[in-house]
Amino acid sequence: MDEPTRAVRRLVAASTQQQRTTGDFLRDVCRTAAQALSASGAGISVMTDDGTRGVCAASDPLSERAEDLQFVMGEGPCIDAFTTRRPVLIADLGGSAVHRRWPSYASAAVQDGVRAVFAFPLQVGAARLGILDVFRQRAGPLTDEELPLALAFADVTVEALLDRQRGAEDGTVTPGREAADVGNRAAVFQAQGMVMIQLSVSLAEALSRMRAYAYAENRPLDDVARDIVTRRLRLEKDSS
Structure with missing residues (x-):
């Protein structure tokens, strides 16, 4: 085990508890990573192989918005790194x-005060x-010392997620809201199909309309999707 990984293990172990839910655990990791890397914040999105986001966590509200913006806009460093x-x-x-490269995300993130992102x-x-x-x-690259530390945070997070998944299966770790979070993300696809039929547009255009509405209303895409599925919201056709 290399020294950055050992250092990250010590930091994470000192700031987290095994009994906490996975969401709480990931928030602790985000806060620890932000402090160790001299960053303003950090975010973690757990995703399925098709890019659906399930559990998500962030160190602070600004980082949570910067993380969520990528999924609202459908573009950004997070999505490219995953792909x-x-x-x-x-x-x-x-x-x-x-x-x-990311016209919508870059503009919105900079407007919110984010100048650098490392995914x-x-x-x-x-x-x-x-x-x-x-x-x-602030703009600027990670230093030669910070980059391996960030990679170690990613590796240790993967190990912890796998360990906690096994723990949830045998009852030693509290599962928390994770199953519900994945279901919320699945609602995005159901809403997308409903908008496609209602507006007589393509599936891609339906998602674009939902993202545009979420951004204009400053709401998470998940919330907009749930309102569409439960018929509390119906997107209107363009007047043109």
Whole structure:
């Protein structure tokens, strides 16, 4: 075991408890990672292989919004890192190349005060579990010491998630809200189909309409989807 991994294990062990739910555990990891990496915050999204987000956690409200924005917009370092299975390290979200790559996300994140994002896949072998995002309110790359530490945080998080999954199965770890969270994400796909039929648009256009509404109303995409599924919300056709 290398020194960064040992250091991360010590940090995580000192700040977390085995008896806490997985969501609480991940929030502790996010706070510990943000402090260790001199970051303004961190976020973790646990995802299925098709990109559906289940459990999510963040160190603070700003990081939670920066994390959620990527799923509302359908673009960003987190999504690219998950797709490519490689870290995506963006030292300056204000750069022109970054704005061309993720025009909606980069603009919204910078407006919220986020200037740098570093996304690390949570994976073991061919299996993808999600993403660890590190946020900074100042531009600049991770240092030569911080980068291996961030990679170690990702590795230790994967090990902990697998351990806690086994613990939930044998009753030694509290499962908490995880099953409900995955169900909430599944509602996005049901709502997408409903909007497609209601507005007579493609499936991709239906999701774009839902994301646009969520962004305009400053609401999580999950909440908008649940309102559509329960028929508390119906998106209108364009007047044009």
